[in-house]
Amino acid sequence: MSDSIIEMKNIQKHFGSVIALAGVSVDVKPGECHCLLGDNGAGKSTFIKTMSGVHKPTSGEIFFEGKPMKFDNPRDAMEAGIATVHQHLAMIPLMSVSRNFFMGNEPVKKVMGMNFLDQKKADEITMTEMRKMGINLRGPDQAVGTLSGGERQTVAIARAVHFGAKILILDEPTSALGVRQTANVLSTVHKVREQGIGVVFITHNVRHALAVGDRFTVLNRGQTLGTAKRGEIEYDELHDMMAGGEELAKLVPEMGKAAQ
């Protein structure tokens, strides 16, 4: 498994008396889309926060490009090349796409010994990167507020890729999107993967996961229920695993009774 970019082994995370993660192991290979599925409260968020340096694991090991690694804060993880695109995007609607794209990492040029914003460079890079992702902007000065939810996700993804992400964590990128917008985001994920970046795709929508995923790991109550490769697992099977199959199985006849 040494070809993985990141390998997380037997990660446990306890918050006081609550065991949020009880030994989760996941690894991500370059150019792979690893889907992390689970219902609300399964531990998905805690797990990716551990991966991106927000939480420190209570126990367990993280290997980054084969070497053991400890992230003290999100900045460390970011510098190593782990980028997270959150559900709530780090985007400012009133600002232009190019200003958002470079927010916090603005290119500068020296004029008379002073640093000035290199707006031209920022605009050019933004347009090129967005075109690569299949979005034609009206112009780099178009406000992010005018973009659709899917396009905003794409800007955020393109930004992470441009700034050298090796692992891209997408936290429920499709949860609030319409059908067409979801398709756009999924195709963006595909393009990112082709560049050799490992994608961690968090979702509770099995259909979205199956559309782009190479491997699927299902979390339930802080534990891994197993990892399956594409083609080895069916929609129903994944869905039942996620929802805790037995509970649903019990529910179906009950609902049947109620309907009679």
Add this chain to the structure above:
Amino acid sequence: MTGSTKAGASDERIKEQSFVRKALIRPELGGIVGAIAVFTFFLLTAFDSGMFSAPGVMNWSMVSAQFMIIAVGACLLMIAGEFDLSVGSMIGFAGMMIAIFTITLGWPVWMAIVVTFAMCIAIGAVNGWIVVRTGLPSFIVTLAFLFILRGFTIFFPQLLERKTIIGGISDAAEGDWLAAIFGGKIGGSFFQMLGDAGIIGVFERGNRIGEPVVDGIPMLVVWALALVVFGHILLTRTRFGNWIFASGGDAEAARNSGVPVNKVKVLMFMFTAFCATVFATCQVMEFGSAGADRGLLKEFEAIIAVVIGGALLTGGYGSVIGAALGALIFGVVQQGLFFAGVESSLFRVFLGAILLGAVILNTYIRRLITGER
């Protein structure tokens, strides 16, 4: 489907934007339209009143420059997502401190100015620090400082000098190098030349006979223009400017992207305090005195100028040039009403009306930018 499909790279889902619509989403639009309207109005109604003669121009330029100085600070702070209601009190306080240091304590004027600047900028930092630390609205925090500073501005001179106006600063400032940077004039020889050439009027009699009626550009105006240029470049051409927009647009999103939001906000509070102190120092040097009631209501006038200039009260959007135009509109109208012989209390009616109009226009423009319905 949305009509015009240009060949090539254009996307059929994107509507072509008309030129008008593009111009409309520039923050300066309101300011430009307002300035043109105001100048047209007074050119038509008050042209013969001397408003557009050299001394008349100097008159409203100086009033506008005063507004501009505080508007630049208020503008950058508002774009960074905060208000400072203590600006007016800060003006009174700073002026009074300069007076107390020079007259009561007998310090050289330059030292009084330097120490006052340091004190006021520190107070600005405290304002900002409290806001970012507690997460309280800056409205409340700076409202507290509005009263605290005004109280001290009245208390100190009464305690030390048993009066609320301290004069005699002109004599003390005579020949002081730093005082000249706030109270002097530049370009005297140029105006003398204009006077000699008959382009502007000269005094016909009295002890200043032969001197031009306008004998230089006051440093107040120079400060105003310098601050506008500085603020505009800072905001639109530097990384820090992007951080100002980001901090005001969405502080959380900005933090997630690595923008030091708290630092930006505190620095903007300090800059606002700096602008207020520049205003106060110029005023003290011009009048030669400091009064406890100086700067009253200036915080609101600054905010109105900024809003007329197209900034959003909620932060994240605005323009220093717009704010400067807002200040110009202010100065021209305030003095223009005087030249036109209109009752000056009507100026406040005008202020209220134009504020309301500007806010409504801005809200509409914001909807255009973000595509909200």
